Structure formats: structure tokens, C-alpha cells
Amino acid sequence: MVTGDELTARIGSAMKSLAALPPGPVFCGMRNDLPSVLRYLAALRVGRPIALLDPDLPPGTLAELAARFKPAALLGFTRAADGLRRTRGGTPEPHPDLAVLLATSGSTGNPKLVRLSRSAVPANAQAIATALAIDPGETAPTSLPLYYSYGLSVLNSHLAAGATVVLTDAGLLERSFWTMLDEHRCTSLAAVPYQYEMLRKLRFDPAEHPALTTLTQAGGRLRPELVTEFAAKAKRFFVMYGQTEATARIAVLPHDRLATKPGSAGLAVPGGRLTIDDGQVVYHGPNVMMGYAETADDLARGDDLGGVLATGDLGHLDDEGFLYITGRMKRIAKVFGVRVNLDDIEHLLRDRGPIAATSGDDRITVWAEGLDTDGCTTLARRLGSELRLHWSGFDVRGVDRLPLLGTGKIDYSALEART
Template sequence: MTALRHPNARLIDAATGEVVRDLVRPDLFTDVPPGMVFLRMPTTVEAVCQYVTAFETGRPVALLDPGLPDETLLELVDRFEPAAVLGPVPAELTDRVRATAPKTAPHPDLAVLLATSGSTGNPKLVRLSRRAVLANADSIVEALGITGDEVAISALPFYYSYGMSVLNTHLTAGATVVVEGEGLLGRGFWPAIDEFGVTSLALVPSQYEMLVRLRFDPARHPALRTLTQAGGRLRPELVRDFHERMASVGGRLFVMYGQTEAAPRLTTLPSGRLGEKLGSVGPAVPGGRLSIRLEDGTETTAPDVCGEVLYRGPNVMLGYAETAADLARGDDHGGLLVTGDLGRLDADGYLWLDGRRKRFGKVFGVRLNLDDIERMLPVPAAAVSGDDKVIVFVTDGEPPHLRRSLADRLKLHWTGFDVRAIEAFPLLSNGKVDYRALAS
């Protein structure tokens, strides 16, 4: 595959019903100097066309949350020197982000950049090559059996790697993407599923929790026959629940595991084996290989050996970028991704995850640095990862107030944070916080 957009691919604007087939806007970059561009990417047809145009014309593009605080956007502009900032820009910032000729030319293989750490800290950008993006799209098309008859809907933002992947796979397969901006709880979302015959829905764990509260019944949506899940660990009882719901109408649930650094999907659990492999995230996607690295540095694919998960494949990133100078770098990883996750392979090569080596959590699919969260609070705190939420223990302060403060600071819903008062932090013999004891 050499192009992202299959000739038969189309978008449907859920708000107007307009069908859009011509996704490339040739004049988009006429007045823009050469170099990488920022795209503040709302869930709109226009934003998708800007992304596709950049990709198909060889213009590296960084996909950004349009809700980033102004100061964060300006800090990123200063660090990465984009040739232009596309998408919604507040009037008071236009002079600060106007088109300029970057000092550093990006590497010719560079295609897409995505932020690594949600809204916390000083985010690095993941450098993805054109080959990596297309290879992962092709792998997922094969693993899920996506054809030109499929219709997806934008349940996830496109600047999030999983949402971008849903868009990429359906464009590559010549399928349809319904662009609906309100989201799962919006008034127009479920009517759009039925009106436009949506066949597949991609969600993160917190959204599956929402479906439980909404009493989701796939029988009410005759065309919807495929659910996919990634973006964190879904409780096994819910995996089984939704597998059974979909099976009752002849549908499928696919559980997947991914990282932004792999463009982004690494494994897919075949729906037909979910019952016997409940808790696994499946084998590597087509074209990829998994192995386990032990403490002594040796690698193995032997069953039931726990260690750090390694992945090799054409979809692995070129590397990270922290400044504009890094955009000129080539391939730093040679197709090897050290995931930072602990896990084991079974006799069939299926991966079972057992936690992370480093301290990150996920809230609504957004990866957050737990150390950054601790530093944000005005009182001593210890943060651990829960099931699609972050649990924060404090020895001083008002939990409800701190919960809202975190949510506001990180631009995420408050239900993604659980702040609990504790008399004292459990400590290891070296005096450090015993995070394992807190997590249990």
C-alpha cells in the first residue's frame, strides 16, 4: 500500500449528511513554507481532509488536541517550529503562530507526529514514518477483515492514536467513516449509527463502562456488528459481557493492545478465540513479532515466561522528538519497540499483560504520567493506575476538591480520577512509597 486514501474511501458528515469523496485539497499548502505543520484536529470533515492532504502530499503533520491550553500550544510552537498551525486558533494567538520557515528540514521519511503523554508534563512527539502508518493500517485491515462495505464512526478523537488508526484503516480499505462531533453521549451519536448504517464501533474501556449504564443492546442497531477495544485494560467480566452481547446477534468483539509508538496497534485477539483466551490481548498483528526480555537481557518466546514485552515490526516509530532539531533524525529504533510493559506469551503466541515497568496510567484512553500528576497537587500524593482511571492517595487535603482540580488541569472528566485520603503512605525498606501496596 503506497497511499493512505483508497479511491473508494468516503466521509459522511453526520450533521449534514454530506458525502465527501475528494479528501485531498491541493491548494491547502500553497502559501505555507516547507516543513512540518501542526494540525489542531477537531472531529470535523475539514480537519480529516487537512490530515489526508498533508499525508498524501508528503507534508509531515503533528495531530494535536484542539483543546490544548494556549500556553501549551505556544510552548510547542516554540519547541518544534512548525511551518504553520492549521485548525482553530484563537484570534489573539494568530500573530504568534503564523507561518514561518523552519530552521530544520524534517527527515524525508517523517509523516505523522503524535503527543506521547496526554496533557501532562512536557510532551514528546512520536515520530511516525509513512511506512509505519501504512503498514499498521494494512495489518489491522487484515486482522479485522475490514472491507469497502464497512462503515465506522468517530467515537474517538482523531488526534488520539487509536482514533487515527480507525480513520486510517477505513480510508485504506476504501470504506466509509461517519464524522460525528458530539461523541458517545451526544444526542446525535446513536441516531447517526442507525441513519448511516454504521457497522463497527471502536471504544476505550471507560466508554464500555458507559455502554453498560446506557444498557447497550446491539439488537437495536441492525448494521452494527463489530466492536473493537483498546486504549487500556477492560475488566475481564466486561470483555465477556460484550462478547456475549455481540455473539447473540452474530456480531464480534475484538480486544487489542497498542502504543502510540507503534502507529499504534500491536496485537489483536481474534473474536472467535475470545472465550478460551479471556484476559489475553492476542498475538502480534500481521507483520509483527513479540518476544519477552528477561532481567538478564536475554529474549525468549517460550510460553509462560514473564518479562518485558518487546515488539518488532514495520509499524514501529522512528523515535521521539523533543525539539525541532529531532525532526531531522532518521530511524533510531530499527523496527524494535521496547514497550515498557510486563507480560508473557502462551503456547499459541498470545500475549498476556501483567502491568508496566514505568509509571503511566490511562484515563479515557489518554496516557498520563503518574509522577507528573503527583507533582500537580499542592499536598503530598501518591498516584497509581486503575482500570481506565488514576487513583490518587493523599495524606492531607480535601479529596473532592483535589479531584476536580486534577480534572480541570488535565482537561479530562472528573470521573477519571479517584482521590482518597490515607493516614500514611506505605513505605518500602528504602523509604520509598510502596506503590504495589497502594495498588492492591
């Protein structure tokens, strides 16, 4: 247990280590452990931009990122890379408002980093703490990676509220995780849709963990029947919507509105506002990123977006301002010349369990867990019938398990690489 003066002292020690480095950002292999958290908090306090990255990035990916962004040091990765310093050679210094850099898609090697400002991080942390009514008596485990915006937001919002975070590398499928959760009397649990699918298969019951009162969900659309099921089991169940580009959360659906607003992503977090522009969801708020970065030079730029984020999601608002997401603007494929929304495919097949849809050459590939050859044919014919397209336009493939990013989201890039 680290708190109060001891926590302050440890952050101060980490600040001295960071201050001794050359100017520029640092790359942190962000593990769910105390050294990583202390390094992160120290960077925020000392004014050093810090990129929170998957500590298990492939060496080639890490080297490519380091070559483009020229960090002052690589910390928390492999022993060979740990502490490595790189010459910045005339690269402009990062903008003074820049605080945190997050990758847009976990460990897939996406070339862009999200630039978050010193005001965006605490603004979103406080907004989440308010929306979820987090108080100093709450305790949350790190059930998600801290280099993922959802996982990081759990840490930030609880610290902002003076609450407690239990650091663990154990996953939800490990017995040690649940032992830890009960031992430290954790009051909440954050998970993405795939984790809830697994919890259902494990017949998870919050009642078996007396201190656990709150479940939260983000990271994609959760099947409506699972929302109903877990909402009935938990004292409080929050459906949330967010993007890394908005630091973390954009909207929260209060537990007491689940029944009256089925399928909604909720209301804008405190301090934020939602609008719809030609079908696209647009978020306005202090937690919007400064912009993307593809090279070290981009880190010197100021705020490119002015607090306005075009999310790339399609949706609408009801008369009370509740948001409903209907799909992604770029998740569009063509089958025999007909435009088909891949999110609609996944929603249509939600009764089939874990499903993922990707696009190909005039075909859609559907990946379904645990499906045999006959089942694949049946599912393809079902899609053809319901969408009024010839079933040969759907390539249905059975897989033992869908590939996942470290964040728990489906790794669509890995699936597309198989086609």
C-alpha cells in the same frame, strides 16, 4: 458523503494550500470534521509532515510546542492562532520519511512527539484492516478523537480497506451520536475502557442498533467481566493492545478466541512480531515509530529504532504466541519500602468500578468514583489485608468522576496534581 472524484479533488485543493506554506511541518488542530481529515490526507500525499494535536490545547501549551518545533503554520486551532506562520530560522528540514507527529499523552503537555514514517502509517492501517476483517461494506463512526492514535487508526484502516467513516464530534453519551449511528447504519464501534464502563451504566445493547455488528476495545485493560458481557452481546468483539509509538495497534485478540484466551491482549498484528526481554514486551514491525522528538532539530533525524519497540509493559507469551500484559515497568510505587505495582492495585479493585491508583511519598493514593468516607476506609483496609501491608499506606479518596484525557483515558497527571 464525499467519495471518489470529489474526495480526490478536495484533497488536491488542500494539497495546494499546504504547498503554498514555507517548508517544515504543520500543526493541525485535528477535529473530527472534514476540513481536518482533508488536511491530514493532503499532507500525507504532498509529503508534508503534520502534527495532529488536540484542537483545544491550552494557549500556553500550544505556544510552548510551537516555540520548540517551529511549525510552518498552525491550522485548525483558535481563530487567533489559525494560519499563524513562524520563522524557522536555520532549523534543519524534517527527514523526508517523516509523515505524522502525535503527542504521547493527549493534552497533558508532554514534551515529546512520536515520529511516524511514511511507511509506518499505511503498514499499520493495512494490518488492522486485515486483523479485523474490515471490508468495503463496513462503516465506522469517529467515536474517539482523531488526534489520538486509536481514533486515527479507525480512520486509516477503514480508508485502507475502501470502507466508510462517519465524522462526528458527538460523544457516546449524547443522543445525537446514536441517532447518527443508526441513520448511517454504522457497523462497528471503537471505545476505550472508561467508555465501556459508561455504556454498561447506560445499559447499552448492540441489538438495539441492527447494523452494529462489531465492537473494538483498546486504550487500556478492560475489566474481564465487561469483556465477557460485551462479547456476549456483540456479534464480534475485539480486544486490542497498542501504543502511539507503534502507530496504533500491536496485537489483536480475535473474537473467536475470547473464551479460550481470557485476559490475553491477542496475537501480533500481521507483519509484526512479539518477544519478551527480561519481562518487558518488545514489538518488532514496520509500524514502529522512527523515535521521539523534543525539538525541531529532532524532526531531521532518521529512524532511531529500526522497527524494534521496547514497550515499557511487562508481560508474557503463551505457547501459541498470545500476549498477556501484567503491568507497566514505571507504574511502581513503594509502601513502607515494599514495591507495589499500581496496575495490580487497579486490577485487584476492578469489581469496584472506575478506579485509578497513583503514587505518593511512601503511600498509594486510590481514587474511586462515588465512594463516601466510610467506603474509603473500608477500601483502604481491604487493600492492606490483601497486600499484607498496613492499611494506612493507602490513601483512598472518593471522586464524582475520574478526570479523563480527550482520548478517554484516565488523566493520571491531573490526579497526581491533587495529591
